[in-house]
Amino acid sequence: MVYTSEHPIFAVTVDVVALTIREDALCALMVRRGGEPFAGLWALPGGFVEPDEDLRAAALRELHEETAISAADVRLEQLASYGEPDRDPRGRTVSVAWLAVLPHAPEPRGGSDAASADWRPVDELLEAEHLAFDHREILSAGVERARARLEYTGLATEFVDAHFTVAELRRVYEVVWGRRLDPGNFHRKVTRTAGFVTRVGEFVNRGPGRPAELFRFGGAQVLYPPLSRWTFG
Amino acid sequence: MVYTSEHPIFAVTVDVVALTIREDALCALMVRRGGEPFAGLWALPGGFVEPDEDLRAAALRELHEETAISAADVRLEQLASYGEPDRDPRGRTVSVAWLAVLPHAPEPRGGSDAASADWRPVDELLEAEHLAFDHREILSAGVERARARLEYTGLATEFVDAHFTVAELRRVYEVVWGRRLDPGNFHRKVTRTAGFVTRVGEFVNRGPGRPAELFRFGGAQVLYPPLSRWTFG
DNA sequence: ACAAAAGTGTTGAGCGTACACCCATGG
DNA sequence: CCATGGGTGTACGCTCAACACTTTTGT
Numbered sequence: 362m363v364y365t366s367e368h369p370i371f372a373v374t375v376d377v378v379a380l381t382i383r384e385d386a387l388c389a390l391m392v393r394r395g396g397e398p399f400a401g402l403w404a405l406p407g408g409f410v411e412p413d414e415d416l417r418a419a420a421l422r423e424l425h426e427e428t429a430i431s432a433a434d435v436r437l438e439q440l441a442s443y444g445e446p447d448r449d450p451r452g453r454t455v456s457v458a459w460l461a462v463l464p465h466a467p468e469p470r471g472g473s474d475a476a477s478a479d480w481r482p483v484d485e486l487l488e489a490e491h492l493a494f495d496h497r498e499i500l501s502a503g504v505e506r507a508r509a510r511l512e513y514t515g516l517a518t519e520f521v522d523a524h525f526t527v528a529e530l531r532r533v534y535e536v537v538w539g540r541r542l543d544p545g546n547f548h549r550k551v552t553r554t555a556g557f558v559t560r561v562g563e564f565v566n567r568g569p570g571r572p573a574e575l576f577r578f579g580g581a582q583v584l585y586p587p588l589s590r591w592t593f594g
Numbered sequence: 595m596v597y598t599s600e601h602p603i604f605a606v607t608v609d610v611v612a613l614t615i616r617e618d619a620l621c622a623l624m625v626r627r628g629g630e631p632f633a634g635l636w637a638l639p640g641g642f643v644e645p646d647e648d649l650r651a652a653a654l655r656e657l658h659e660e661t662a663i664s665a666a667d668v669r670l671e672q673l674a675s676y677g678e679p680d681r682d683p684r685g686r687t688v689s690v691a692w693l694a695v696l697p698h699a700p701e702p703r704g705g706s707d708a709a710s711a712d713w714r715p716v717d718e719l720l721e722a723e724h725l726a727f728d729h730r731e732i733l734s735a736g737v738e739r740a741r742a743r744l745e746y747t748g749l750a751t752e753f754v755d756a757h758f759t760v761a762e763l764r765r766v767y768e769v770v771w772g773r774r775l776d777p778g779n780f781h782r783k784v785t786r787t788a789g790f791v792t793r794v795g796e797f798v799n800r801g802p803g804r805p806a807e808l809f810r811f812g813g814a815q816v817l818y819p820p821l822s823r824w825t826f827g
Numbered sequence: 828a829c830a831a832a833a834g835t836g837t838t839g840a841g842c843g844t845a846c847a848c849c850c851a852t853g854g
Numbered sequence: 855c856c857a858t859g860g861g862t863g864t865a866c867g868c869t870c871a872a873c874a875c876t877t878t879t880g881t
Contacts, residue, residue, distance in 0.1 A: 362600065363598055363599070363600060364598065364599045364600070364601070364602060364603040365596055365597065365598050365599075365603070366596070366597050366598075366599070366603045366605065366685075367595065367596060367597070368597070368605040368642055368685075369597060369605070369606075369642060369643065369644060369645040370597040370598070370599045370603060370645075371604050371605070371606040371643070371688075372599065372601040372602070372604070373602075373604040373606070373677065373688050409601055409602060410602065410604070410677070411602060412602040412603075412679075412686060413679050413686075414679070415677070415678060415679060416675065416677040416678075416688070439674050439675065441672050441674075441675075442649065442672065442674075442675040442688075442690050444606070444643070444648070444649040444690065445648060445649075446645075446646050446647070446648060452599075452601075453645060453646075455604075455606050455649070455675075455688065455690070457675045457677065457688070526833090527833080527834085528832075528833075543871075543872075543873085544832080544833075544834080545833090545834065545835075545836095545872090545873080546870075546871065546872080548833075548834060548835085549834085549835080549870095550870085552834095566878095566879065566880085567832090568831080568832080568879085568880070569830070569831045569832065569878095569879060569880040569881075570830090570831050570832025570833060570878070570879055570880080571831090571832060571833040571834075571876095571877055571878040571879055572832095572833080572878070572879065573832080573833060573834090574833085574834090585824065586869080586870095589818075591818060592870080592871085593870085593871090594871075759860085760860080760861085761859075761860075776844075776845075776846085777859080777860075777861080778845095778846085778860090778861065778862075778863095779843075779844065779845085781860075781861060781862085782843095782861085782862080783843085785861095799851095799852065799853085800859090801852090801853075801858080801859080802851095802852060802853045802854075802857070802858045802859065803850095803851075803852060803853080803857090803858045803859030803860060804850055804851040804852060804858090804859065804860040804861075805851070805852070805860080806859080806860060806861090807860085807861090819842080819843095825843080825844090826843080826844095827843095827844080828881105829880100829881085830879105830880090830881090831878100831879085831880085831881105832877100832878090832879080832880105833876100833877075833878080833879095834875105834876085834877075834878105835874105835875080835876075835877095836873100836874080836875075836876095837872100837873090837874080837875100838871105838872090838873095838874105839870105839871095839872095840869105840870090840871090841868105841869090841870085841871105842867105842868085842869085842870100843866105843867090843868085843869100844865100844866090844867085844868100845864100845865090845866090846863105846864090846865095847862105847863085847864080847865105848861105848862080848863075848864100849860105849861085849862075849863095850859100850860075850861075850862095851858105851859095851860080851861105852857105852858085852859085852860095853856105853857090853858085853859105854855100854856090854857090854858105
């Protein structure tokens with residue numbers, strides 16, 4: 362099929378920075394490129410937007426093609442758009458990047474158009490890997506956005522199950538921020554910040570130690586005062 | 595000229611939310627649309643990206659076409675992209691929105707392709723005006739971004755001259771946030787936050803009252819602790 | 828019994844708000 | 855001399871970082 366236009370031609374794509382926590386490491390969903398350009402390199406899941414498709418819907422579709430995630434419970438936040446004239450050697454493209462946070466890392470599905478997909482630790486990707494296109498910059502922006510969102514929104518609760526313990530929530534902060542937090546002070550701060558968490562009324566035993574109470578997200582749009590990643594601990 | 599492509603066709607545009615302060619009101623640069631669609635309504639300055647043009651350069655060019663701003667001293671920050679399938683009745687477009695802050699409101703130039711351009715108070719635009727396309731949403735996002743940036747960056751200094759008094763800076767916060775701030779506490783906070791302002795060593799008299807000392811921006815990337823718009827004052 | 832984890836108490840330091848107060852000018 | 859705005863001092867309250875301590879489990 363060939364399309365025509367009286368305005369300069371752009372192909373519009375979406376790329377998704379999908380983050381999760383696996384084995385105490387912040388991981389991003391990546392696909393290994395099968396064909397040129399950048400064959401064999403890791404790339405963010407993404408692709409072309411359909412002619413009548415909303416941008417957000419396109420991002421959701423691309424994410425769904427790589428993981429069997431139920432579309433309804435993923436919240437996608439727009440990161441930024443990338444449109445350097447030479448970012449794709451095949452032609453002029455503008456990519457709209459999105460951030461998604463998933464609990465429990467659903468296994469990627471193999472049989473899509475991409476050669477293979479997997480969750481990879483972001484530290485390795487950013488330090489040691491050469492990524493396709495400008496995906497290093499996009500991934501970096503996604504991670505930084507997530508780190509900032511933990512400070513003043515309830516984003517951390519999207520990394521864990523609907524019912525979670527305070528310790529599980531603390532683990533999210535520790536992994537994403539890369540620093541240790543004081544368990545006692547964290548507990549007080551989280552439970553006293555209006556709208557952050559709500560008691561469920563149940564307790565669970567995970568290993569030795571006193572049983573932990575279960576909470577769920579309290580619905581707050583903004584946490585105030587925030588949990589500053591620079592001083593909080 | 596007719597362009598062809600094997601991928602779905604999108605036209606990519608840029609729209610600029612250019613803010614300044616005039617007569618103690620936060621104002622945005624707007625152009626009145628001459629032709630359809632939305633003829634006669636106010637719209638943000640913007641237009642199509644050229645085939646080999648960087649997105650930021652396109653935003654700068656569109657801003658330059660409406661005001662005689664010297665390209666070098668404007669910092670443009672990307673806001674977000676808007677790509678609803680029906681946002682432009684003429685065809686599928688994706689618009690990348692940018693935020694610019696200008697001191698001293700250079701007079702808009704008349705003779706461009708737009709029928710007329712002018713600085714309009716954002717309060718009026720958001721409360722009472724019907725704007726073209728989805729520009730109300732974009733303008734609203736730009737204003738909100740500016741309000742947030744005042745809290746933890748030096749963005750306020752871009753609203754004033756290179757050399758400014760603390761009172762002039764305070765006026766920026768008061769106008770953008772829409773609330774009064776305590777002059778004494780503001781002075782202390784601004785002068786003691788590392789990297790926010792640097793003494794110039796001169797004093798000026800503007801009307802009655804003790805002469806005010808001149809400062810310049812101190813170069814800080816982030817202000818910590820921030821000036822919270824909810825509690826600071 | 829012991830280690831480990833959950834959660835609470837306590838204390839001292841620092842910051843922010845409110846507001847009184849002094850300084851330096853124009854009229 | 856007074857009004858106006860620039861800038862500093864002071865006191866009270868609040869939050870937070872640090873860390874001791876109690877509670878409740880698994881082994």
